[in-house]
Amino acid sequence: MSVLVFSLIHLVRGDPIRLALGTRFSQETYDALRERSGLDLPLVQQYFTWAGRALTGDLGVSFRSGDTVTSLIGERLPATLTLALAALVVALVIALPLGMLSALHPRSLIDRVATVVSQFGISVPDFWLSIMLILVFAGLLGWLPSGGYVPLTEDPLGWLQRLVLPAVATGVVSGSVITRFVRSSMLEALGQDHVRTAQAKGVPTRQVLTWHVLRNALLPLVTVTGVQLAYLLSGVVVVEIVFSWPGLGQLAYQAVRDRDFPVLQGAVLLFALVFLVINLLVDLLYSRIDPRIARR
Amino acid sequence: MSAPSFEKPATAAAPVLEVEDLRVDLRTPRGTAHVVNGLSYTVGPGETVAVVGESGSGKSVSVLALLGLLPARTATVTGRALLQGEDLLTMAPERLRQVRGPGAGMVFQDPMTSLNPVLTVGRQLTEGLRAHGPVSKAAARARAVELLGEVGLPDPGRAVGRYPHELSGGMRQRVVIAMALANSPALLIADEATTALDVTVQAQILDLVERLQSEHGTGVIWITHDLGVVAGIADRVLVMYGGRCVEDGTVDDVLERPVHPYTRGLLGALPDLAADPDEDLATIAGTPPAPTDLPAGCVFWPRCPVRGDARCETEQPPLAVVGRGGAGLPHRAATWCAEREAS
Numbered sequence: 001m002s003v004l005v006f007s008l009i010h011l012v013r014g015d016p017i018r019l020a021l022g023t024r025f026s027q028e029t030y031d032a033l034r035e036r037s038g039l040d041l042p043l044v045q046q047y048f049t050w051a052g053r054a055l056t057g058d059l060g061v062s063f064r065s066g067d068t069v070t071s072l073i074g075e076r077l078p079a080t081l082t083l084a085l086a087a088l089v090v091a092l093v094i095a096l097p098l099g100m101l102s103a104l105h106p107r108s109l110i111d112r113v114a115t116v117v118s119q120f121g122i123s124v125p126d127f128w129l130s131i132m133l134i135l136v137f138a139g140l141l142g143w144l145p146s147g148g149y150v151p152l153t154e155d156p157l158g159w160l161q162r163l164v165l166p167a168v169a170t171g172v173v174s175g176s177v178i179t180r181f182v183r184s185s186m187l188e189a190l191g192q193d194h195v196r197t198a199q200a201k202g203v204p205t206r207q208v209l210t211w212h213v214l215r216n217a218l219l220p221l222v223t224v225t226g227v228q229l230a231y232l233l234s235g236v237v238v239v240e241i242v243f244s245w246p247g248l249g250q251l252a253y254q255a256v257r258d259r260d261f262p263v264l265q266g267a268v269l270l271f272a273l274v275f276l277v278i279n280l281l282v283d284l285l286y287s288r289i290d291p292r293i294a295r296r
Numbered sequence: 297m298s299a300p301s302f303e304k305p306a307t308a309a310a311p312v313l314e315v316e317d318l319r320v321d322l323r324t325p326r327g328t329a330h331v332v333n334g335l336s337y338t339v340g341p342g343e344t345v346a347v348v349g350e351s352g353s354g355k356s357v358s359v360l361a362l363l364g365l366l367p368a369r370t371a372t373v374t375g376r377a378l379l380q381g382e383d384l385l386t387m388a389p390e391r392l393r394q395v396r397g398p399g400a401g402m403v404f405q406d407p408m409t410s411l412n413p414v415l416t417v418g419r420q421l422t423e424g425l426r427a428h429g430p431v432s433k434a435a436a437r438a439r440a441v442e443l444l445g446e447v448g449l450p451d452p453g454r455a456v457g458r459y460p461h462e463l464s465g466g467m468r469q470r471v472v473i474a475m476a477l478a479n480s481p482a483l484l485i486a487d488e489a490t491t492a493l494d495v496t497v498q499a500q501i502l503d504l505v506e507r508l509q510s511e512h513g514t515g516v517i518w519i520t521h522d523l524g525v526v527a528g529i530a531d532r533v534l535v536m537y538g539g540r541c542v543e544d545g546t547v548d549d550v551l552e553r554p555v556h557p558y559t560r561g562l563l564g565a566l567p568d569l570a571a572d573p574d575e576d577l578a579t580i581a582g583t584p585p586a587p588t589d590l591p592a593g594c595v596f597w598p599r600c601p602v603r604g605d606a607r608c609e610t611e612q613p614p615l616a617v618v619g620r621g622g623a624g625l626p627h628r629a630a631t632w633c634a635e636r637e638a639s
Contacts, residue, residue: 194409198423200396203427205393207423211415215415289414
């Protein structure tokens with residue numbers, strides 16, 4: 001994985017030193033900087049130096065600002081986490097009721113509406129949705145700021161106002177995907193024989209739905225939600241840029257623009273790690289909620 | 297369609313269940329399937345009625361319809377089904393819920409799928425108990441352990457904490473039976489309840505049901521393929537074919553003196569231990585009719601080896617009394633052949 005990240009980044013055209021120094025510089029400064037940042041060494045050697053340091057938690061220093069990559073990521077991580085979690089909340093708030101209602105009344109009006117809405121949500125590009133949201137809610141109606149970020153501790157209301165639009169823009173896509181899954185896994189759970197057994201026992205409908213339908217529909221849902229969270233954490237790049245949200249996505253984007261290899265490598269490595277960790281958590285969670293897996 | 301002839305069997309006490317002209321239509325992509333077509337029977341207290349017939353004859357659907365367990369979107373159920381005098385088919389949903397369990401308990405066919413895989417056995421048993429009145433958790437659990445013991449589950453104290461996948465198929469089936477018995481129902485409906493069990497366990501379950509019947513006067517509908525079980529436990533037998541009752545009567549009447557060519561074929565398909573092992577088993581040629589496209593006359597006509605009457609193909613034979621068995625119970629069959637034989 002890290003080899004792939006490393007190779008891909010170095011395939012990109014453009015000289016980071018040149019970009020860092022601007023238009024006017026001497027050959028000596030150029031050479032000195034190039035030597036200091038290790039870019040004069042063969043690629044293989046560069047890789048092993050980088051990977052060795054990365055293992056100890058040292059991701060190197062930004063070509064651009066001279067800050068350590070870990071500190072840059074540490075600065076940006078909370079903003080991205082906030083956005084991703086908020087988007088997940090939006091996604092679940094959309095998906096759970098919509099998916100459940102569709103499954104309980106298949107082929108009804110609500111089901112058809114939900115299908116169209118989620119199909120739209122899946123197909124619409126998030127940058128377009130972001131821009132539309134800004135146009136309507138920040139421009140036309142003027143209800144919400146068009147972007148930016150203030151920490152929660154400084155201005156809770158301002159923080160929330162600035163969080164809403166990007167969270168919706170990201171959450172709608174995930175929400176649409178999750179809606180489809182809630183619907184299908186609920187439908188599957190509803191059709192199972194043990195639901196009929198529960199009904200035959202005279203268990204009240206509400207209880208049948210919670211314990212025999214939802215409880216079982218939850219199993220595949222956990223996986224999908226985990227994947228979506230991982231996607232949200234690493235996939236908010238475009239939305240972060242549109243809303244000038246100072247998160248990891250924006251950092252990665254800037255790093256690409258500036259050919260700031262260490263920062264980019266660090267960010268991509270982190271995204272990959274996020275995927276692995278979330279998948280691990282999902283598997284662990286799975287064994288908690290499905291007894292058939294726990295005892296194996 | 298000719299009018300079905302009703303004649304109520306002479307049961308001493310008021311019947312637990314009285315089904316009259318039950319019809320079930322299912323909407324399918326291939327058209328409307330007439331799965332049950334005018335089924336009438338009664339189950340007295342302490343009585344066991346065995347329902348036999350091939351797969352697809354409408355046995356399971358007819359009992360699912362009684363408890364409102366068919367998908368409402370595709371199933372149309374008409375007729376009357378009085379459980380202790382109350383019509384199940386017109387009952388308010390909440391009343392129906394109250395009746396499911398204490399009124400009528402149901403044992404389902406497939407033990408592998410009829411239990412919820414993510415809830416413990418104890419949870420699924422106590423849930424049924426607690427749905428019908430205030431029972432403390434501890435009391436419900438104690439009753440669950442007792443029930444599991446009654447159905448012959450080894451170490452019931454430990455079994456309540458187990459999940460279905462930790463039990464064998466036979467053990468699961470006993471759990472399903474325990475759930476149906478939990479509220480001491482007035483009517484027990486067993487849909488192939490012991491088919492998955494080995495013979496010794498099966499005998500154990502049959503004993504348990506018989507005890508329950510003598511203690512509580514439970515009426516039992518026993519759906520099965522197994523004519524051996526029928527001979528062992530049933531008081532009366534109802535033979536279904538193409539969603540209709542083609543023959544019913546006491547066990548002796550139906551098994552010893554079958555009238556309908558279908559019943560005769562069914563009995564002829566039983567392996568005989570004394571027969572030459574190289575001889576082929578008798579089978580009924582052909583397949584049951586598609587419920588979307590039932591024949592106009594006798595449902596069995598297309599496969600019938602007799603076809604002795606001109607009306608067979610065009611006119612539906614009514615369920616008519618062909619004799620009287622022990623206790624004066626009528627023996628009825630829906631065939632034109634009986635008439636011919638008698639004359």
